[in-house]
Amino acid sequence: MSGVLARDAKEAGSRDRMVVAARPDPALPSHGGPDPNVAAAQLPRGDRTSAIEPGAPPPGGPRWRSSGAGGGAPEAAEDTGEAGRHGSHAAGPWRAGLRALAEGSPAAAVPLLREAVARGDGGGLAALNLGLALMQLGRLAEAVPALEDAARDLPDHAEPPFRLGNIAGLRGEAGRAEALFRAALLRDPQHVPALAALAALEEAAGRLDAAADGIARARAIDPDEPELDFAAARLAWRRDDLAGAIAAAEAVLARRPAHAGAARLLAELLLRREGPEAALAAVAARAVTDPAAAGWAFAAATLHAAAGRREAALAELHLAAALAPEEGEIQAALGCALADAGRGQEAEPLLRAAIPVRPTDLDLRNRLATVLWKQHRLAAMLEVLEEAIADFGPQPVLLMNQALALNAMGEQEAALTAVEAAVAHPAGGAPALMTRMAVLPYHPERGHAAALLAAGRAVAAALGPAAPPPPRPRDPGRRLRIGLLSGGLGQHPVGWLTLAGLEALPEAEFELAAYCLKPRQDPMAARFRARVALWRDAEHLDVATLAGLMMADGLDILLDLGGYGDGGRPGLLQRRPAPVQIKWVGMQNATMGLDGLDGMLTDRWETPPGFERFYTERLLHLPDGYVCYAPPPGAPPVAPLPALGRGHVTFGCFNNLAKVTPPVLRAWGRILAALPEARLVLRTHALGEAAMRQRLRARLTAHGLPEDRVALEGGVPHRALLDAYGGIDIALDPFPYAGGLTVCEALWMGVPVVALAGDSFCARHALSHLSNVGLPDWVAESEEAYVALAIARAGDLPALATLRAGLRARVAASPLTDAARFGRALAATLRDAWRRWCATATSL
């Protein structure tokens, strides 16, 4: 994962924080009360695998339990000939569909049942079973019309309204769900699942007595159902009957040793009654006497997670999953824990398997989307999210992630539309506004400096005013403790563009403390560790804890290296853990708009005079560029100009697709049209996915880019990426979000960059780097000039060859890589900012 483009894709809007922001942390055991979505969906276990066969016992009967044994008795349907009564040619699709459903193959059942419905076979039962099959597959939106048909055609059957109630509950429509459950009970007062689901709604609404009554009624009908014991345990807990709750949870586990919900509940109950150590000991003791039961491992995982021991929790989940490979909730929990640990490849199959088993779990879909995001499989991610939106409705968290996916695919307009919908949603809140800040800078028309300022201010308004600065000794000359807040302390743009300068910062004057939001194990990460006096792994700390830790550590200056991006913590900045807070590299694409930020490191190219109006931060100008590039130690030598051998120019753009806007494609189309022999190579991780390549191909064609002259390449390891510049004559920078590290790397590999400068910070990255190495004449100020510049440069191969041959030496001799010079400038700038605080603030 060392590729530049991995990084770029992350910059493009990855934002795990965003993905996670709008949901409770799902890896942790549940919290106080049940999630209304899930509660409403308390399906009887195994119901999902049962077909409702014709001639089955009355609704509400043994279906509940027999389903666990593997799907009812479709043979009974054949025996009774029930199907035959509903249609003269019922044999084919209707029977086969029923059988497929009973055998646990809902995907195979769907087309058969559709055909049966179309043929009018099976009466309303065909539609009902079609609805069930679709629900099992998580295709809730499609299930609704089938179930509505069934409700109409089977007026005495409780199942159709019950199932529709489930779906309504999943969509957060509690009132509608309740009405449907009551309708089901009118049809069949003995319908245990409807009684249980209604009780769950009562429970979610805080009507605990009514819920308990409902569960008691259901238990009277079906005394052997563990799910009812489980509901009773939950209710007892909520009514502070600890002993009753423990007894009920134990009763569930005695019948179902791998019941994840009961195991989790029992762990929480023991924790509350006995404290963490005794609870863990109690669970361990039961594991010894009952070693094959998965529940104890799951309970231990719950206790470890509650104590913040993620690794131990993961280990117990592995064990639980190995003991009970058939248990969907356990597999899902393991999948989520692995995803949390950054082990997406292991997580993906578990999550994919868990989704049909738990079709009602929105979080699982989101988790899978996040895993796919990290693997740069954007088309697959978008598919998951679009299905989820169809099933669960346009919930803000889904819309935000959809926006991030679309943006990373280069579909900035659709991305902005999605995120604006999240912003407009009543539950969107600050996370939606922050996600907008991750998307807006890429937008070809609306991503300009003034709009970014307004959008940043909207975040600030949502977060509320920043806290007052903490007290620190106001000695202007003393040694200062500088905090680095970042998920990029390693081989990441933040690393390549800050490390050399930080290493050169005199240790006698500045002590560094790192707050690492993403663990990394590469050599750049080790260099950070070698330079930093205090290292804090802060990935799992919430912003309040982290802010407290920073204050206790006594930070004088905090450098934010995350912005609204991957691992960013805007909320932390508003808590103001350090008296002086400064924005630097790391999604530094515009103002952040926050009053918690005092300054922003910049240079005269990024923010020339007059640009102050676009920033809420004080602009702290460094004398040269605002970054110092650390060239990779193992970079291959610069290759000769490829055009000399090929006879035509090859352009390249190794930026992520989020930056490739329609105007960029339009400009490239004009360049290739003017140079009929020229080629263009796009290379980025997202293009490793076939569906993404296909999608981009269509856009390229629409912009007049000939298919045979544009190569689409996926990401490669960093060294190979650098090698690939050997095949590029001229790099074409995107706009308005310009290349940052990508420009530096192209230059180091001897490839000059044609760029276009705009007015936002990120629209001027290339201008800054090119000016810093003495190549300002490679930057255009309009799309027209950009096209003309590229064509002109491509027409002078001798000049290109000369420039290329000396380019690395030029960069090496320039301020862009002069770490000592940069270190002195950074030291002076930080000291100035500190002195200003000492001078302006009132004395303590």
Place this chain on the structure above:
Amino acid sequence: MLAETRSAPSALTARLADQARALLQESRAAEALPMLDRLGVLAPGPATTMLRAEALLRLGRLAEAEAAADVALTEEPEAPAPRRLRARIRLARGRHAAAAEDAAAAVMAAPGELAGRLLLAAALLEEGRHDEAIWFLGEAWRADPGNPMLQFRLGQAFLRAGRHAAAAELLAQCEATAPATPGLAALRAQAALLAGDAPEAERLARAALARGLVDGAVHGVLAHALVGAGRLAEAAPHFAAAARLAPGSDHLAPSSGGTAPSRAPDGYVTALFDGYAPHFEAALIGLGYRVPGLVRRAVERLLPAVAAGEARLGPVLDLGCGTGLVGVALSDLLGGPLTGIDLSRRMLEEAAAKGIYAGLRQAELTSALREDAGSHALITAADVFCYFGDLREVLALCRQRLAPGGLLLFSLERAAPGAGWRPGEAGRYAHAPDYLVACLLEAGLRMLECREEALRRDGEAVVPGLLVAADAAGP
């Protein structure tokens, strides 16, 4: 139900065993362990026990690992694999002789297996039995001369044995074939340093860093090369980097507890050396100079409350402090002032640059002790009394300057019993143990410890010495 689950699960236990093994292979011992614990209940047996011991070893739970390996060996006493496993565990625990026994038994049980012989060589090397280790490694290397791992190990063994030229040659060969071998760059630079070629050591270390290699040991060697050249200011960041990159370094600890260390540094160099002292001996070992590290170990042994962080050390008088290496070794234990005395102004300037010493005096030792009015919890004399012949006067003066319960720690070069004291090379003296005992008695000091130690390497030879701890006898 219990009986059922216990009798049924052959498929279950096979699944657990497979998954545990797969996790171990992926270096996920922490995740394998609960499965192995459960397997130990469901299907106990030597295979499970071995896997469990392996997992515990990788998790650093060494005592439990050894206990598990003991069980595996009682189940299969003749098998070489559990022997080798226990040898590895014992090596990790520092039980080198016992490790050598296991490794030797494994070699006898399976003479053809390279793993056993390499383990035996490693154990012998740790025991200081260099020649035997070199014999085993050399034999393995001759059988497979292109194997860079064997070149590396043999080079390491030659280095430990003080045969620098042979070590340098092998390590250079190793670098030619496998430049990325972990630890190689540091070892090469160290070989140069030990051979007395500090500029070459610096060149090698700097080249490794420029290649993008990040290794605390490289920083450590570079720091020592620079100290040796008197460039202390340049050395300081590399000492700091070495400390920060050292395994188990405090500053790398995760902060889940949220407690902040109140380590706000008073002086910048203090902060740089902060955290380095505990690793000091390891860094100096093999670099030819062990005494500061030995002093620290003695303090840890004899003042357990200080070692545990329950008490602080001080005031301390460091006789012949030189560049302040003893100060560095003790820096994180200090509670009271540390005073250094040395004859050399240049040395004292270097010691001052470390920012650890509260006071530094340029003076001759005996006159300084006469003028000193202090009462010290600890007096150290590392590599100093070897410049004295007769020890009686200096020991008596030390006795007077010790606080009640105070400790005196010093090193001597060792002479044969009965030799009294005799002049050696370069103006130094060696002292016989029996003579030492007599001097201590006469000075009113009680010997607490007298350990035979190799003080440093002098070219090919190791200088034998004594590390002595004493306190005031009687009232």
